[in-house]
Amino acid sequence: MPEDLDPPARRGHGRRDPGGGGRGLALPGLVVLGAAVTLLTVPLVLGQEEGWPLWGWFSLGLSVLLFALFMVLEARLARRGGAPLVSARVLRAPGMRRAVTVISLTMAANAGFLFAIALHLQSGLGDSALRTGLTFATCAVTFGAVGLNWRRLPVSWRPWLAPAGLLVAAGSFAGLGLALRGGGHGGALLYGTLLPLGAGLGLAFSPTLTLALGKVAPRDAAEASGLLATATQLGQLLGVATLGTLYLNRLDLPGAHPSAHAYAVTSAAMAAVSSVGAVVAVEWRRSGRRRA
Incomplete structure (x- = not known):
């Protein structure tokens, strides 16, 4: 088969185009980011009603750590040539x-x-x-x-x-x-x-x-x-x-x-x-x- 008629996937030997489509889902980063946002927003929304209990402050502190972990995971993924949720x-x-x-x-x-x-x-x-x-x-x-x-x-x-x-x-x-x-x-x-x-x-x-x-x-x-x-x-x-x-x-x-x-x-x-x-x-x- 002539090369110009080859399917794009075969011509690229299954590799993703770094500049466009075919990006995979960065699942670990997505999970960590979702957990960080949840831990941040739940105490802010419920803190007043619950009298600002200890678990709310613990949740806020943990959310900061998870946001930092998210940035580390995204940077590591980018260095490996992957597709982070938010590219540098x-x-x-x-x-x-x-x-x-x-x-x-x-x-x-x-x-x-x-x-x-x-x-x-x-x-x-x-x-x-x-x-x-x-x-x-x-x-x-x-x-x-x-x-x-x-x-x-x-x-x-x-x-x-x-x-x-x-x-x-x-x-x-x-x-x-x-x-x-x-x-x-x-x-x-x-x-x-x-x-x-x-x-x-x-x-x-x-x-x-x-x-x-x-x-x-x-x-x-x-x-x-x-x-x-x-x-x-x-x-x-x-x-x-x-x-x-x-x-x-x-x-x-x-x-x-x-x-x-x-x-x-x-x-x-x-x-x-x-x-x-x-x-x-x-x-x-x-x-x-x-x-x-």
């Missing part, structure tokens, strides 16, 4: 690690915000689910509008979109805490802070995701996309677990408006998380300029 080549892509951090912090703040304010509006202020959802709509509209239209801004602005967006979000979180700390609905100030909040989170998330994916090789696009999607989901989970726990812990304190006070404290924490994200995003921009 993708992690070395310009700005990828900082993009993962920025996206995780942005989604953590967003998820913590949605969790805490939903509980405050419904349980603390007695709003219906419909009214609460309509309150969120103002933030969702600006988030979506920014995500669809940020490419129309000048190209020279793009490196600064994420830092600016996170700073806007930090200011908006602080404004929400001030608007709601008295136990009322906040009036016009509530909506005046929700509108820029959605825009700020949109500027932090969508450009970071798009610009990070634009810096990886085409063959790594799927893997990089999966990595950033995982960062998004883990950020949301950790935001609910940590910021939500902070809100629930503050409900037990005495005061005329315990829910309002709890939400004000949580808003300050969300502003701090956003500010940290802004610092990371600025460093990403500076490092990109130095490489250029």
Whole structure:
């Protein structure tokens, strides 16, 4: 049979193409990563309800060890020529690690915000689910509008979109805490802070995701996309677990408006998380300029 008619598998003598398809499943790394994520998230989700028992702290410590073991297994697999779940080549892509951090912090703040304010509006202020959802709509509209239209801004602005967006979000979180700390609905100030909040989170998330994916090789696009999607989901989970726990812990304190006070404290924490994200995003921009 002529060589050009040979099946691809026979021409390659059964070897996998290192640059593309046919990747095997890195089962040990997958099992260790799944266990690490489970040991991290279960105590964060149940710790408040269970009174932070000893097993929760043990679980958190063990999760750190398993994350370290996962990195060792992935590095060893890559040295042997295997296909790790997250290749070092993708992690070395310009700005990828900082993009993962920025996206995780942005989604953590967003998820913590949605969790805490939903509980405050419904349980603390007695709003219906419909009214609460309509309150969120103002933030969702600006988030979506920014995500669809940020490419129309000048190209020279793009490196600064994420830092600016996170700073806007930090200011908006602080404004929400001030608007709601008295136990009322906040009036016009509530909506005046929700509108820029959605825009700020949109500027932090969508450009970071798009610009990070634009810096990886085409063959790594799927893997990089999966990595950033995982960062998004883990950020949301950790935001609910940590910021939500902070809100629930503050409900037990005495005061005329315990829910309002709890939400004000949580808003300050969300502003701090956003500010940290802004610092990371600025460093990403500076490092990109130095490489250029």
